[in-house]
Amino acid sequence: MRTAFRPLTRRGLLTGTLGSAALVATGGALAGCGTPGAQQTEAGCASEDLSATEKKLAFSNWPQYMDVDEDNNSKRPSLDGFVSKTGIQVTYTEDVNDNNEFFGKVQNQLAACQATGRDVMVLTDWMAARMIRLGWIQRLDKSKLPNVEANLLPSLRNRPFDVDNHLAVPWQSGLAGLAYNGRVTGELRTVDELLTRPDLKGKVTALTEMRDTMGLLLMSNGHNPADFTSNQFDDALNKLKKAVASGQIRRFTGNDYAPDLAKGDIAACIGWSGDIIQLGFEDDQIKFVVPESGATLWSDNMLVPNRATHKGNAEELINYYYEPAVAAQLAAYVNYICPVQGAQAEMEKIDPELAENPLIFPDEAMLSKARVFMALDEQQEREYETKFQQVIGA
Amino acid sequence: MSALAHVPTGSGQSASPPPAARPGRHRFLPYLLLLPGAAWLFLFFALPLLQLAAASLYDPNGTLSTGYALTWAFGNYPTALQQYWPQFTRSFLYAGIALVLALLMGYPLAYAIAQKAGRWKNLLLVCVVAPMFTSFLVRTLAWKTILSDNGWLVGLLRDVHLLGPDGRLLATPIAVVLGLTYNFLPFLVLPLYASLERLDYRLLEAASDLYASPLKTFRRVTLPLSMPGLIAGTLLFFIPATGDYINAELLGTPNEYMIGNVIDSAFLVRLDYPQGAALSFLLMSAILAVVFVYLRRAGTEEVL
Numbered sequence: 001m002r003t004a005f006r007p008l009t010r011r012g013l014l015t016g017t018l019g020s021a022a023l024v025a026t027g028g029a030l031a032g033c034g035t036p037g038a039q040q041t042e043a044g045c046a047s048e049d050l051s052a053t054e055k056k057l058a059f060s061n062w063p064q065y066m067d068v069d070e071d072n073n074s075k076r077p078s079l080d081g082f083v084s085k086t087g088i089q090v091t092y093t094e095d096v097n098d099n100n101e102f103f104g105k106v107q108n109q110l111a112a113c114q115a116t117g118r119d120v121m122v123l124t125d126w127m128a129a130r131m132i133r134l135g136w137i138q139r140l141d142k143s144k145l146p147n148v149e150a151n152l153l154p155s156l157r158n159r160p161f162d163v164d165n166h167l168a169v170p171w172q173s174g175l176a177g178l179a180y181n182g183r184v185t186g187e188l189r190t191v192d193e194l195l196t197r198p199d200l201k202g203k204v205t206a207l208t209e210m211r212d213t214m215g216l217l218l219m220s221n222g223h224n225p226a227d228f229t230s231n232q233f234d235d236a237l238n239k240l241k242k243a244v245a246s247g248q249i250r251r252f253t254g255n256d257y258a259p260d261l262a263k264g265d266i267a268a269c270i271g272w273s274g275d276i277i278q279l280g281f282e283d284d285q286i287k288f289v290v291p292e293s294g295a296t297l298w299s300d301n302m303l304v305p306n307r308a309t310h311k312g313n314a315e316e317l318i319n320y321y322y323e324p325a326v327a328a329q330l331a332a333y334v335n336y337i338c339p340v341q342g343a344q345a346e347m348e349k350i351d352p353e354l355a356e357n358p359l360i361f362p363d364e365a366m367l368s369k370a371r372v373f374m375a376l377d378e379q380q381e382r383e384y385e386t387k388f389q390q391v392i393g394a
Numbered sequence: 395m396s397a398l399a400h401v402p403t404g405s406g407q408s409a410s411p412p413p414a415a416r417p418g419r420h421r422f423l424p425y426l427l428l429l430p431g432a433a434w435l436f437l438f439f440a441l442p443l444l445q446l447a448a449a450s451l452y453d454p455n456g457t458l459s460t461g462y463a464l465t466w467a468f469g470n471y472p473t474a475l476q477q478y479w480p481q482f483t484r485s486f487l488y489a490g491i492a493l494v495l496a497l498l499m500g501y502p503l504a505y506a507i508a509q510k511a512g513r514w515k516n517l518l519l520v521c522v523v524a525p526m527f528t529s530f531l532v533r534t535l536a537w538k539t540i541l542s543d544n545g546w547l548v549g550l551l552r553d554v555h556l557l558g559p560d561g562r563l564l565a566t567p568i569a570v571v572l573g574l575t576y577n578f579l580p581f582l583v584l585p586l587y588a589s590l591e592r593l594d595y596r597l598l599e600a601a602s603d604l605y606a607s608p609l610k611t612f613r614r615v616t617l618p619l620s621m622p623g624l625i626a627g628t629l630l631f632f633i634p635a636t637g638d639y640i641n642a643e644l645l646g647t648p649n650e651y652m653i654g655n656v657i658d659s660a661f662l663v664r665l666d667y668p669q670g671a672a673l674s675f676l677l678m679s680a681i682l683a684v685v686f687v688y689l690r691r692a693g694t695e696e697v698l
Contacts, residue, residue, distance in 0.1 A: 034452055037461035100662040111458075134459055202562065203543075208663075244648060250565045251647040265543045265564060378457045385664050390477075393648020393655070 038111035040135040042306060045113040051312030056089045058310070059317065060102075060121040062300065063094040065172070067333035078329045082320050088313045098254070099127040106305070110136040115307035119314045126211055128168045128301045129161035129375045137167050138304040144315040145169070147322035151341045155367045156299060160226065160375035168301035169318050172274075172336035175288075175359070175370055176212035177295040179276045180268035181261050182285035188268050191220035191291050195243040203267035205260070206240070208252045210388040211373040213240070213270055215296035225296060225373045233384060241391050252392040261286060273359045274336040288359060290369055297370035299339065331360055450671035458665060470672040478656050478673065482680070485652040488567070488642075489635035492574035493582075496631055499575075500582040504623075505616075507583075508590035522583050534573055534644050541569050541645070565647045573641035581630040589623025590616075625692050633681055653677055 069075035079090055096102045102123065106116045110131070123131070131137050142149060148169055162168045180188045185199060194204055206213045215225035217236035243249045250266060258275045260266045262283060276288035302321075304314045320326060324342035331338035332350045338360055347355035358366055376384065449462070454470055456462035475482070507518045525533055540547055541563040548564075551557040563569050593616060601611040617624075639654030653673065660670030 034448075034456070034462045034464040037457075037459055039459035104662060202560070202565070249647075256644075260538075263542060263544060378459060382457075382664060382666065386666070389659050389664055391648075393651040 036111075038107070038134055040110070040113050040306060042135050042138050045135070045306035046138060047115065047307045047309050049311045050309045054310060055087050055313070056091065056310060057313040057317060058091045058093070058117060058119045060093050060095050060118045061171075062096045062122060065094075065122065065300075065334055066092070067330050078321070078326050081326065081329075082317060085320070086313075086316055088316065090317070096122060099124050103127060103130075110134070110306060113306060115309070116305050118305055119308040119310040120302050120304060120317060122171045122300045122302055124300050125159070125161065125168075125298050125372065126376075126381075128303055130378075130381070131303065131305075132161055132167050133375075133377070136306050138306060138308060138311055140166050140169070140304065140311075140315055140318070142166055144312070145319050145322070147319045151322050151324065151327075151343075153339050153341055153367075155297065155370065156339050159299075159372055168303055169322075170299035170339040171302050171321070172331075172334060173297060173299040173339050174336045175273040175290065175295040175297055175362075175366075176207065176209070176216065176270060177273065178216075178268065178289040178291050179261060179271040180287060180289070181264055181266075181283075182287060183283075184264045184267040188289055189292055191216050191293060194268055194270070195239065195248055200267050201246070201248050202250050203265075204243075204249050205251055205253050205257045205266050205269040206249055206392075207257075207270050207272075208254055208392060210385055212272075212296050212298065213252075214384070214388060215371065215373050216270055216291060216293075219294040219296075219371065220291065222293070225371045227374060230383075234387075237387055237391055244391060244393075274334070277335045277357070277359050290366055294369040294371055297337075297367075297372050335360060337362060446671045446674055449667050450675050452668040452671075454666075454668045456668070462667065467668065470668045471676060474669050474672040475676060478653065481651055481653045481656050482676070484650070485636050485654070485677075486680070486684075488571050488574060488650075488652060489632055489638075492571050492578070492635055493628060493632050495571070495575045496579050496582050497628070500579055500586060500627070501624075504583050504586035504590050508587050509593065509595070519587070522580050522587075526580060530577060530640065531644075533577065534640055537569070537573055537576065537645060538564060541572075564645065565650075567646070567650050569645040570641050570650045570652075573645045574635045574638060577638075577641065578631045578635050581634070582627040585626040585630065586620060586623040589620040593619055621692065625689070628688075629685060633685070636681055637677060 066076050067078050069077055076092065079092060082088070083090060095105075102121075106118075106121075108114075109116045111134075128137070142165075148165075152165070152170070153173075156170050156173060157165055159165075159168075178188055178191065178194055184203070188194060188197075194200065211225075214233065214236055217239055218225045218228055218232060221232065221236055221239070223232045223236070240249075253260075253269075255272075255275060257266065257269050257271055258279055261269055261271070262279055271288070273288055276286060279286040280288070302314075302318050304311050308314065321330065322340055324340055324346045327338055327340035327343035328346035328350055331340075331343060332347065332354055335354075338344075338347075344355050344361040347361070354360055362370070448464055450470055451464060451466050451468065452462035452470075453465040453467055454473070503522075507515055507522070511518050539545065542548065543562050543564060548557065548562060551563070552559060552561060557563070563572075597615050597619070598611055601615045602608075606614065636652075637654050639652055639658050642650050642652045642655055657670050657673050657677070660666045660673060664670075
């Protein structure tokens with residue numbers, strides 16, 4: 001009996017495992033035939049609104065995108081104000097670190113018309129546009145948003161991906177433009193200077209966000225990023241390619257250009273207004289420039305995803321943040337462009353210096369130079385993104 | 395593993411049960427013991443791998459909104475390779491150079507700790523492992539500060555004219571290879587240390603009694619005896635280093651991007667799932683091929 005027993009050996013086990021894995025693999029691959037489409041309709045994926053009975057709300061936002069109390073970091077004055085005013089308990093989660101990563105996080109649920117457990121989430125224009133295109137976002141009831149109707153900045157109305165203003169409401173906005181460190185280099189005024197000036201060689205970074213970098217390049221060629229052709233895009237991309245090949249551009253970054261600019265490892269870059277204001281508080285030689293040809297204007301938008309069960313509460317929150325006093329309270333902390341008209345007057349009471357800052361309350365001249373990037377369909381998005389990624393190295 | 399192989403016979407000789415009468419009772423024991431691990435591997439390794447394999451054969455013209463059909467599009471593979479072969483070769487090149495550098499540093503280090511450190515042995519081992527207590531990202535970011543254009547290191551190299559006045563380390567291939575070498579060095583040192591620690595000093599004495607020069611002693615005694623650790627260490631170093639994308643992203647420029655960066659962007663930015671999956675499989679098979687050739691040449695049963 002005992003001799004008939006074959007002990008389990010390493011080799012035997014490996015062969016067995018590999019063999020069965022291969023078998024399962026072929027079987028499984030044959031069985032699983034592709035993935036279904038992610039297209040949904042907002043009507044088909046609406047859930048019953050429980051706001052009347054459940055006074056709660058789940059809110060997903062980016063880190064450091066909400067005012068906190070100076071003495072107690074766990075207190076958020078504007079949000080606490082909302083809770084005490086309405087009695088709606090808000091579960092506030094800072095779980096949006098990156099649009100693409102967040103998309104990966106909620107993609108499977110939303111594609112299958114399932115709940116994400118979130119009632120409001122804050123995403124950048126182009127990601128909002130993609131989700132709207134996929135039918136993943138719920139329509140807001142404008143009658144419940146009187147403050148938004150009254151106070152939203154005109155340049156942020158009727159944006160290409162939400163022409164009727166009922167799907168996405170800006171949380172904060174900002175500009176992508178040029179920035180430089182005055183300790184390392186002289187004044188900078190145009191995108192062409194950034195891409196060709198010899199003293200900047202190897203000390204320039206640009207953004208990995210295709211729309212921000214390419215928007216600036218399109219404008220530097222005299223084209224409109226809100227409405228351009230494939231050829232115009234290619235022209236702008238060639239310009240970028242030359243700057244990469246010549247070694248002028250050192251690398252492409254997300255937010256991480258900020259410490260490099262402060263240290264002087266990079267002299268100038270394409271960057272975001274909010275980051276540069278914050279660096280400017282510590283070092284007045286770090287400056288933001290709206291290029292003569294124009295800057296791109298982006299927003300992070302409050303969106304209500306499909307299957308959210310507290311849409312009414314979400315609308316109350318959105319409306320609350322469009323009260324000028326609340327908007328000023330928030331803007332005084334986060335330092336991005338405040339999308340709310342009337343907040344500037346309220347800011348005078350909080351901090352007159354910030355009220356004068358054109359990167360928080362831009363004047364007409366500045367806004368007239370700012371453009372929102374065109375809404376792309378999925379084929380265009382992939383085509384442009386692939387071309388852009390090839391130039392930036394991935 | 396060899397311990398497992400002895401389980402049936404070994405337990406049969408233990409005090410209580412009569413082994414010869416009911417061998418069937420223990421026959422499935424090794425499989426039972428394997429079950430949790432196997433189930434884990436199946437759920438979190440085999441199934442995702444399968445899904446990835448299927449994704450690599452999806453119709454490349456599929457979109458997110460309409461979905462992807464499995465069309466057995468084997469063309470995804472040559473297309474991916476054709477578009478991204480520079481990043482592929484670069485990955486293997488950088489990981490290879492980093493491996494050589496790590497061996498030059500790691501072998502003497504492991505040898506010194508194992509054989510010469512005496513009572514400092516544990517402290518030195520802690521020094522090798524301690525950086526791993528902080529996150530991989532933080533360690534790589536620290537290198538950004540060390541290699542900074544305005545840092546002391548670059549200043550020093552400029553002063554001694556190893557770097558030109560405008561020369562830099564950050565955002566060059568040197569920085570990426572340095573980062574790879576640093577980040578994966580402990581994976582090489584620890585298995586090597588384990589092998590070298592067991593090295594019997596008397597064998598070295600015997601070699602020198604037989605008139606072997608120190609070099610010959612190393613070649614004929616120390617090196618062969620440390621082979622298992624060396625092989626395990628090089629594999630543990632080379633495999634993650636080839637697929638790494640953090641070092642290239644933080645310390646390099648687009649011109650230093652490795653295949654990991656491309657796969658990352660295919661999945662997260664470009665949303666080209668078929669290509670991302672195809673590239674992942676290409677990377678896996680390339681690494682497997684390198685590893686098999688290497689193990690064949692090294693001729694060992696210890697690792698596989």
